[in-house]
Amino acid sequence: MMSPASKLATFAFVSLIGASLSAQAADYPKQIQMATQSGAKVVKTFAAASQLKGWVLSKGGRYTLVFTTPDNKTLLAGELIDAEGNNLTARYAGRYIPKPDRTALFSKLEQSTHIVEGQRKAPKSVIYALFDPNCPFCHLAWKAFQPYEKVGLQVRWVPVAYLSKTSAGKAAAILEAKNRRAAFRENEEKYNMQRHEGGIAPLAKSSAKTISQLRANNALMQKFGALGTPAIIWKDKQGKIQMKVGLPPMSELPAITGLPEQPENDPALARFR
Incomplete structure (x- = not known):
């Protein structure tokens, strides 16, 4: 099964290619030529693992x-994983992709449509998490944050929709519910890890307002340069x-939340400890 990051990266590359197949830049592989002829620019090249470029x-x-x-x-678009399980694509992205102005983007993130969970009044710490309702690693992140919410963490869950056909409908069901927080918890508490599906039933038809909100959140995800979910x-x-x-290793949660490490005994998180 293709991972969220792989799907997003593949979609992004296909959108770069477009339909133009005019004169080609002789020094580039054919797939890169196709992208440049549709308006894409080659920002940088570098030597990657296993003799890849x-x-x-x-x-x-x-x-x-x-x-x-x-x-x-x-041409490969997606995650490169080495023998030790390291995500080389994420490592290369951090090293070679120009960093966006996150100060301006963070202000937009604060104004985004989101669901607040955890400490509501005077939280000790606030973090944002972009999530797709069907994302298995978002579900595991939700599990991982539960002990931290009990000691003062507030998580603002920002819904996006790109992973599967029902993602937008499930996100809309959460956003259009009378109690968004309860709807969000239903999605997570009934999450199906075998099928990688959130537990809430998708809406058959979303309002124009909800569609606009989800598009804005998806745009934020792209502007932050997040090639998958969860993006914390x-x-x-x-x-x-x-x-x-x-999903970060459990050992990184204190640094992310700014709170002391909390005991975590959920067996689903054992391999991330």
Whole structure:
């Protein structure tokens, strides 16, 4: 099964290619030529693992990271995982993709449509988490944050929809519920890990307002450069804006939340400890 990051990266590359197949840049592999002929720019190239070549492409303010094989016949878009389980794509993205102005983006994030969970009054810490209702790692992040919410953490869950056909309908069901927080918890408490589906029933038809809100959240996700969910965003103790894409190891939660480490005994999180 293709991961959330792989799906988003593949979608981003396809959108870069477009339909134009005019004159080609002779020095680039054919797939990169197709992208540049539709308006994409090659920002940087670099040597990647296993003799692959990495390409940072940009179009319309969006960046995409792809790789080509030594014979230039195959292009890879998505996650590269090494023998130790390290996500090399995320590592390369952090190293080579230009950083957006997160100060301005964080202000928009604060104004985004979201669901507040955890400490509501005078929280000790506030973090944001962009999530897709069907995302399994978002569900695990929700589980991981529960003990921290009990000691003062407030999580502002920002819904996006891109992972599957029912994502938008489930996000809409949460946003249009009389009690958004209860609807969100229903989605997580009834989450099906075997089918990778949130537990709430999707709306058959969403309001224009909800569609607009989800589009705005999806746009924020892209502007932050998050190639998957969950995308956890917070201000550290120095006031710097930080972002972590994917489920972080449990050992990193104190640094992310700014709170003491909390005991966690959920077996679903055992491999992330």
